[in-house]
Amino acid sequence: MPVLLTADQAPTLGQLVEFVAQQGLAATLADPASAALKIQGIGSLQHASSVEISFLSNPQLFDQLTHCQAAAVILSEQVYAQLSTPPAFAVVLFEQPYLMYALLAQWFDQHRLQALEHGIHATAVIHPSAQIAANVHIGPHAVIEADVVLAENVRIGAGCVVGAGTQIGKNTRLQPRVTLYHQVQIGERCLLHSGCVIGADGFGFAPHPQGGWAKIAQVGTVEIGNDVEIGANTTVDRGALDNTVIADGVKLDNQIMVGHNVHIGEHTAIAACVGIAGSTHIGAHCIIGGAAMISGHLTITDHVQISGGTAITSSIKTAGRYSGVYPYASHKDWQHNAAVISQLSQLRKRVRSLERNSTSQ
Template structure:
């Protein structure tokens, strides 16, 4: 599978833009990124792991991206760099840049009084832009989006079709929000009153920083009193649920179907695997990695990798099981010590 782009780059141009050391023909023409196995003429590929050296020897790519230590692994034109996978990501952005729609407001869009829509912005058919809403320069709001009263969308952000942004929410610069995402719906705040529930009005907002990407059908709830905050550079996959008053630290990434309950604080530079569950009112330290499907019931105060999931059971039984599991290390040490004592030959009594 290749990624197509209408523009042709010369290899020397790519290095001039992205850096790295060029070995071979700077005039090699590059149209696309491709895997080593599927690449052909006009394709730029990359070697990110030594186990793919065999595919490197057989590739038909016009050029490849290699680690500096792999300089002599091929005679093809090549770009040497510190991290081929990161370089691939940047080259893919360059080669696969999606053209922006022409600026302007579609005749079938509704722009309410007091909304600020600059001439450089694009508003597609069927969109609704609320009263007092502000769109930044070169913002793209694709078809069928709803942006509520008083919301703010930062410059060069893009909302794909059918995104909903509730009133007063703020989205930073260069955000990418994919179809079906809902920003600022009410958090799940209910007070039990005998046999019924009393809804607690959710009066906070959602504040999203710069360079954030939000996947399709992801939902981020507004705060009950304070705001729900997604800091700069956060990357959220599809179908993630962020509860009210959560704060997600800068440059944290989450895979699909993660759920974070209300008022939890996630640190910076964290990585959370798919379908992980994090209980409410917890603190997660910076640079924590949580494995896929893990269930986090207590705060994590130190950086590191964490894994854990148990089948469901009655709550008290489940809690006892977890308590026993946490004592297994000490129990194992005691068993080993006992085995050592028992293995020593006993002295015969005279």
């Protein structure tokens, strides 16, 4: 069951309709008397309880209305007209139920955020040279090193470590246990999830004349634009000389690895477990599926879509969708096919030879 407000904190259905009206969306109540209903949360058709609001966006879920326990459901006029009997729930009429859901989910989440404690916790360790703007929250056991600059309304979660000289723009939030190394630059309205590490050394070694590896010091840093979200345990390495750059509006899911000197263009969204090797430039408005692997020193143009699990080993100059995952099968079938894969080049020779014979006849 999702997070619920208490009955005291909860808005009425009428207040929620008013809230979306303020965003320019004209929703109406099928029964004006339902305006007084208290709504403590938002849930799916299948699981919403009698104190929650739900919505029907996908027509295939129409049958779920029958057993829906929600206090209220957002429906389009068209769907409402299809109901054969008066429903057990209050009805909010709106043409784009998914959009209204998105706004209300945001509303409930914001409400929760506003209830969080503010201020600078007594256990936080803050270097005297750090510049902390008004209304900044710093959680317990956080560490803010020398010359850090935190703009207004920045929120630093418990146990975060913000390295020397790092700058964070207005309204950016760090969830607990985030590490920012030294001199990292982060824009406004970003959200960094727990466990992510920004600005660790890029993987730079040269063969040492006396054997083994000589470390190439990584003296660049990381620049992150505005409105960027970075998932849990994702790592973004600092540049070797120039910076690693993540542009405005980029969304990174969990456990992504961004190598040194990578550039990711505006509004590109990358699903979990993707690895991007050093110095690769990814364009704007790309969508990259989970567990894709992208080699180093490539250029990928704007508006490229990469399917999950695909290994990108050369640059992509044309927008469009690219794939490359070997299709799975039952283990037995796969064994048979895999055996042929190891002999493909031979198989092609056999076909060529047959073709020659066939032509010569």
